[in-house]
Structure formats: C-alpha cells, structure tokens
Amino acid sequence: MWIAQLSDPHVRPAGALYKGVVDANAALEAAVAQVNALDPQPDLVLLTGDVTEEGTPAEYAAARAILAPLRAPLRVIPGNHDERGAFRQAFHDHAWLPPNGPLHYVDAASGPVRVIALDVTIPGLHHGDADAAALAWLEAALAAEPRRPAVIMMHQPPIACGVPYLDRYRCHGGAALAALLARFPAVERVLCGHVHRSMLRRFGGTLLCTAPSTATAIGLRPWPGARPASSLEPPGFLLHQWRPEGMLTHAVPIGGFPGPYPFA
Template structure:
C-alpha cells in the first residue's frame, strides 16, 4: 500500500496570497498534480492539517474546489489554522468524521489502519490531546494490536529545537506517548505543522513530519532566533507499506529539476 501525505497548504480564498507573498492555492494544485504523476499512483492521500489559512468558509470552498481534482481517495485532519466546525461542515461528506466534538477518527478499510487525532484546542495554536481523547485513542488501539497502524496528528509530539515553533508544540505529550507505547503495531506517527521534514524515535515507534506545500520554516536553532520562512523547497511524503518489509517513508520534492540521467 502506498500512502501519499500532503500538509499545511494554507489555502486562501480565490485571488488571495498566503502571508501576502505566495500563491498557496497554485502550489497546492501543483502538489496534487505531482502526486498524481508519480510512477505508482498512491492508494490513499492523507492531509495532515492547516488545509486553510484562516478557517473562513470561502477558503474551505476553495479547498474543496482544488481537491476535486484528486482521483485518489483522501482523509483529512485539522490543524491549528483550521476551525473545527467550519472544517467539519466543509467535509460533511466524509462519513468517518464525527458529527460533534473533537475530530478523532479511525478508518480500517485498508491494509494499514489509519487513525486521525484532533490535536487542536479551539482558538489555540499549540497542540494538546485531552484526557477524553487519550482514553478514546487507547480504546481504539486496544481493539487490534496486530494490524499495522498509522497514527496522524497535526502537531509533532516533541520539541524540535526551533524556538518559534516549539512555542506552539504539542503540550503535555508524555501522556500521549504512554498510550502509543502500549501499541506495538503503530508503524508510524505522521504530523504536519512545522513545515519541515523531521524524524524522531518516540513512543516505541517513529514520528515523521511532512514539509508544507507552500513555505518552509527556516531551520534556526538559536534560542533567540526570529521567526523566518523560505519559499521552498516544497515536498510531500510517500509511505510505502509492504507485508514483508514493513513501512518505508520517502520525501518527494515538488518542482522541475535537471534529469533524469541514465545512472543511479
């Protein structure tokens, strides 16, 4: 099974630029085209939050317009720039999304079980899973401790070292880690939020964050570093599950590059 991951497109209303600088809508359309042009079409597309920039209805209308081009079934979780009820309304045709409360869900229709966690407290930018969400996750994980499972949440549950991102990290992540550590079949935890690829051993598994389809958060590790971003490099993640070899993840850069050449 091949799973493509796109994250943090920050879609805007028609004619509006993200941060007044970049055409995030065009960039997301290009990212979708990139995924569809791969030499093996993914079986599933997952979107790990911040689908839109301000949570406005017209932004979600644009998101659905752009996603109408996808010939790959897709699953969604919210990010801190999404608004839960507007998000729920925009994807009301996605039956796996709960009709009320946090947008936690489980889809078990594929070779890999997919679990989505809503890590976004209303009106806040940091991440948090409350006690009810942790209990829900523990129950879902306990139902099957064998089938390969992929867990998604928007906020990476660790400290990245980039100070202006860590201010909005997933808070009190130890409780979440304790729950995940009890599930030996969680192959991978997928996140967005940081607009970069990061990897960390965590909870007995591996956490992987996905680059944004728009901008890249600058890699600055000084504690007094000011917030900065770059336009590019953009990318997506590809997660390949094989019964014999397990899960392998690849970064796929979006854009035109020299080649291919006849060597490897």
Template sequence: MLFCQITDTHIKAGRKHAYGMVDTATMLEHCVDSVMQLKQRPDVVLLTGDLVDYGRDDEYALLATLLKPLTMPMYLIPGNHDERDALRRAFPDHEYLYQWSPFIQYAIDDYPVRIIALDTLIPGQGGGRLCDERLQWLDSTLAEKPDTPTLVVMHHPPFRTGLGHMDILGLEGADALEAVISRHSQVERLACGHLHRSIQVRFGGSLASTCPSSAHQIALDLSADGPDNFVLEPPGYQLHWWDGQRLVTHTAVIGSFPGPYPFRTDGKLID
C-alpha cells in the same frame, strides 16, 4: 500500499497570497498535479492540518475545488488554523469526520494498515493539546486491533525540534501520548504536520515524523531564540510505502527539474 501525506496547505479565500507573497493555491495545484503524475499512484491521501488559513467557509470551498483532481480516497484532520465545523461543512460526504464529536478523531479499517487520526486543535491557539478524553479514545481504539499495523496521523508533533519559535507552539499532553503509544507496538508511525519541514524522532517505541509543507517552509534555525521566519525552499509532500512488513517514507520535492538521466549506456557507466 502507498500513502501520500500533504500538509500545511494554508489556503486563503480568493487565492490571496499568504503573508503577501506565498501563492498557496497555485502551489497546492502543483502538488496535486505532482501526485497525480507519480508512476505509482497513492492508494490514499492524508492531509494533516492547517488546510486553510483562517478556518473560513470560503477558504474550505476553494480547498475542496483544488483537491478535486485527486481520484483516490482522502482523509483530513484539522490543524491550529482550521475550524472543525467549517471543515465538516466543506466535505459533507466525508463521513469519517463525524465519527466522534466534538473532536475530529477517527479510525479507518479499510486497508492493510489501519489509519487512526487524532485531533490536537485548541480553537484560537497556535499550540495543540491532547486531553485525557482524546488520549483515552486513542488507547481504547488501539486496543481494539493490537495485531493490525497502524499509522497515527495528527497535526502537532509530540516532540521538541530545536526550532524555538515553533516549540513554543508545541503539544500539551505529549508525554501522556508517548505512554499510550509505548503500550501499543502495532503503531508503525506518527505522521504529523505543523512544522513545514521533514523531521524524524524515536517516540514511544515507534517513530514520529513531520512532512514538508506544500507551500512555504519554516526557516532552519536551531537557536533557542531563532526568529519566526519562513523560507521559499522547494515545497514537498511525503510518500509512506507499506511493503507488508515496514513503513518506508520518501520525501518528494515539488517542481520541474532536469532528468532523469541514465547512469549507464550499453551496460557501461557513462564516463
């Protein structure tokens, strides 16, 4: 089974450029086109938050249009730039968005790997939170199927990264989340967004990771007082491949590049 994770698309109304220079709509079109051209087409697409920039209905309308070429099931969660009700209005046929209110948290049991989505949104704030109510839901939901491998998806990563300005916008309740995860060995991965980079760390006996943005990336500066900057490094997405025993992650770069070239001809290495 193959999961595709796309994150931090930051769509703006009217295809307006983010920060005056990042064409997020066109970059998402390129991302969608890249996914649809994969030799092994994903079974599921996961969109892990900051789907739009201001949580507006017109932004979500454009997002829905840009995602239409994806033919596989999609599962969305909100990030700190999103608004729950507007997201639900834009995707009325996505019944899972209504599985638990007011939060957008849900469990999907249709695949060999269970999907559990967490809502870390604090309206109007950049940082995230997992309160006792959300964590208790997670604990009880995980306990329902202890023998089913599970992928947990969320926007805010539950760990410090060394990117000082982003760590300020971290996740309240991360320690409590780690305690919950440590009680449920079936959790294969916590797949997160928010950081616009590919980062991995051990967490609660499992692995927590973040995915590159389909648009701009956070500048790689690990100084505690590093500036709040972004860079136009190649955008990307991730493919999480379940081989029946393990979840293996590949980071795909979006763009057109020379190749592929053969290493050998007539069975011999090319000199």
C-alpha cells in the same frame, strides 16, 4: 500500500496570497498534480492539517476545488489555522468525520494499514494537547485491533525540536502519548504537520515524521531567542510505503527538475 502525506497548504480565497507572498493555492494544485502522476498511484492521501489559513467558507471552497482532482481517497484532519465548524461543513460528505466534538476517527477500510486520526487542536489556540480524553479515545481505537498495522495522523507534533518558535506551539502531553503508543508496537508511524519542515524522531516505540508544507518552509533556527522566519524553500510531501516487513518513508520534492538521465 502507498500513502501520500500532504500538509499545511494554507489555502486562501481565490486570488489572495498566503502572507501576501506566495500563491499557496497554486502550490497545492502542483502538489495534487504530482501526487496524481505517481507510479504506482498511492492508495490513500492524508492531509495533516492547516488546510486553510483563516478557516473561512471561501477558503474551504477553494480547497475542495483544488483537492477534487485527487485520484486516491483523501483523509484529512484540522490544524490550528482551521475552524472546526467550517471544516466539518466543508467536508460534510466525508462519512469518516464525526458529527460533533474533536475530529477523531478511524479509517479501517482503505487497506492493510489503519489510519487513526487524532485531533489535538484547541480552538482559538496554536498549540495542541493530547489530553486525557484524547488519549482515552486513542487507547480504545488501538485496542480494537492491537496487532493490525496503523499510522496515527495528527497536526502538532508532540515533541520539542529545539526551534523556540516551533516548540512554543507543539502538542502538549507528549510523554503520556509516547507511553501509550509504546504499548502498541503495530503503530508504524506518527504522522504530523504544523512545523513546515521534514523532521524524524523515535517516539513511543515508533517513528514520528513531520511533513513539509506545500506552501512555505519555516526557518530552521535552533538557538535561544531566534525570531520567527520562513522562506520559499522547495516544497514537498512524504510518501510512505507499507510492506509486511515494515514501513518505508520517502521525502518527495514538488516541482519540475532536469532528467531523468540514463544512470543511477
């Protein structure tokens, strides 16, 4: 089973630039085209939050139009820049979304790997929280099929990475979440977005991955007092392949590059 993970496109209304700098909509279009060109085709596409920049209906309309050409089924969760009500309305035709409350859900029908979406966002705030209610929901979801391979998708990563302006907005409750996941060894990955960088860390007996943004990269400035910064590094996405022996994750840059050449 192949799973493509896109994240943090920060879609704007048609004609507007993200932060006045980058055409985030065109960048997401390029990502969708590259995912569609993969061989083999992914069985599923995950979008791990911050679909839009301001959570407006116009931005969601633009996002739906850009995402529409995806050939593989799409599963999506909100990020801190999304607005739950507008998000739910924009994706009202996606039957896996719950009708109210946090947007937790389980997709058990797309292949051998269950996708468990954990909505840790807090409306109006930028950090997340794996609170007691979220953990109780997740425990029940994992216990329903404890031996079946699963990935957890969430927006804010529940770890500190040492970059002060990223750690300020991480998901709280990481220790309790890690302790819960350690009881379920069939969890293959915890898949996050939010940080606009690719990061890997052991977490709760599994591997936590963050996907790069399709728009911009947040600066890697791991020193005290570092000021927030971003740059136009090459965008990318993650591609996860599950086989019975385990899950393999590839980092894929988005763009056109010289080659292929007849050597390896």
